[in-house]
Amino acid sequence: MKYRCTRDAADIVSFQDAVLKGLSDKGGLYFPMEIPVLEEDFFANIESYSDTEIARKVLAPYVEGSLTSEQLEWVVEETLSFKIPTVRVADDCYILEVFHGPTKAFKDVGARFLSRCLSQFEKKADQDTVVLVATSGDTGSAVAHGFYGVPNVQVKILFPKGKVSPYQEFQMTSLGGNIQAVEVNGTFDDCQAIVKACFDDESLRSKINLSSANSINMARLLPQMLYYFFMYRDIKAQLASKKIVVSVPSGNLGNITAGIIGKHMGLPIERFIAAHNENDTFPKYLQGEAYTPKPSVQTYANAMDVGAPSNYERLAHLYEGNLESMKKDIEGISYTDEQILTEIKATQQDHGYLLDPHAAIGKMALDELVSKDEVGVFVGTAHPQKFSEVIAKVIPDYSGPEVDLSTCEKISMDNSLAAFKKILLS
Numbered sequence: 001m002k003y004r005c006t007r008d009a010a011d012i013v014s015f016q017d018a019v020l021k022g023l024s025d026k027g028g029l030y031f032p033m034e035i036p037v038l039e040e041d042f043f044a045n046i047e048s049y050s051d052t053e054i055a056r057k058v059l060a061p062y063v064e065g066s067l068t069s070e071q072l073e074w075v076v077e078e079t080l081s082f083k084i085p086t087v088r089v090a091d092d093c094y095i096l097e098v099f100h101g102p103t104k105a106f107k108d109v110g111a112r113f114l115s116r117c118l119s120q121f122e123k124k125a126d127q128d129t130v131v132l133v134a135t136s137g138d139t140g141s142a143v144a145h146g147f148y149g150v151p152n153v154q155v156k157i158l159f160p161k162g163k164v165s166p167y168q169e170f171q172m173t174s175l176g177g178n179i180q181a182v183e184v185n186g187t188f189d190d191c192q193a194i195v196k197a198c199f200d201d202e203s204l205r206s207k208i209n210l211s212s213a214n215s216i217n218m219a220r221l222l223p224q225m226l227y228y229f230f231m232y233r234d235i236k237a238q239l240a241s242k243k244i245v246v247s248v249p250s251g252n253l254g255n256i257t258a259g260i261i262g263k264h265m266g267l268p269i270e271r272f273i274a275a276h277n278e279n280d281t282f283p284k285y286l287q288g289e290a291y292t293p294k295p296s297v298q299t300y301a302n303a304m305d306v307g308a309p310s311n312y313e314r315l316a317h318l319y320e321g322n323l324e325s326m327k328k329d330i331e332g333i334s335y336t337d338e339q340i341l342t343e344i345k346a347t348q349q350d351h352g353y354l355l356d357p358h359a360a361i362g363k364m365a366l367d368e369l370v371s372k373d374e375v376g377v378f379v380g381t382a383h384p385q386k387f388s389e390v391i392a393k394v395i396p397d398y399s400g401p402e403v404d405l406s407t408c409e410k411i412s413m414d415n416s417l418a419a420f421k422k423i424l425l426s
């Protein structure tokens, strides 16, 4: 499989190069040149496949030429070390629980897959790869755990001071080893700007082998397709003749883009809903406004606090800029913090199911947009324990795990590229 840059049809690279580069030279993203359609037999018999069998089948074409089938088998087995169940919440309403990994959010799958791919590519290199990642919380913790102890790879995580939960900060700063957390006196967008500036800095890139672990990286995005294949396998027998609608709590749009690639491979999902918090750039676009990235605003669903969703560029590429055809596959909607709290409380009371703030948005979107002759699935992107401070506002006796930050290690710096370069080169 070859990948091409969204901004330059002549920039065509292998899977390995797409992963190592992250962003293209022109600042574009890489996207598969073709999306293979899987044979009907596979979907007809999907119940008989295990998680790792599905993963090898679905991902093989995307890594061809860069990983052998033995390497892919190892990567997949390392990646899928926990369950990804689909659980019934109400009639024709299911939650796809992707939060059973080590950091209790779905990003574990992408981070584990990326780190294992890098370790396979890097065997012969004489210089460590330095992985840069900007995070509003969940990416950093997943990358920290996904990359911890992986040979030949150093990780620098930039997070905005005071804007991640204590538990997220603990997950990023407690490991040590090849993982270094850098607290930036600024916002998530500032952290992301510093990472982007490092990639644009030719002289820095000539000194250091830089790679990115943000959701722009194809190796983080692709394995996320698997959730949707597993879900289909697990609820297929309950569908009768109803079609599936999937609501994805979205920020950078990586997870939903992966699901949509799955749909284009033949996975029988009727349509997707991009469910957003008050950062509503993408829903507004789908409703007909010009695409206008905005600064992010802070919400209770903070892993989705993204005002300029980077994977919009991949979706625009996939649909060749045609809004009408994109709208056939994707609807968009957004919700306020107040609505999140009401939903958490109502779902706990009505169905005995405790939602985290992100899943609450997914469920509200589904309840609003699914029709009677469809089966709705929303993605549970984080474990409620991760957001206990929010949940405690409506369920007063709820508490999350205790964390002790006193022994954790982080570097603090001002919002400045120069300050970060000093850290990188020291």
Ligand SMILES: *Cc1c(COP(=O)(O)O)cnc(C)c1O
Pocket: 105, 106, 107, 138, 139, 215, 249, 250, 251, 252, 253, 254, 255, 256, 303, 304, 358, 381, 382
């Ligand atoms: C990252 C994240 C999201 C948003 O996913 P995107 O792929 O960026 O759209 C949603 N919920 C949680 C809990 C997350 O960690």
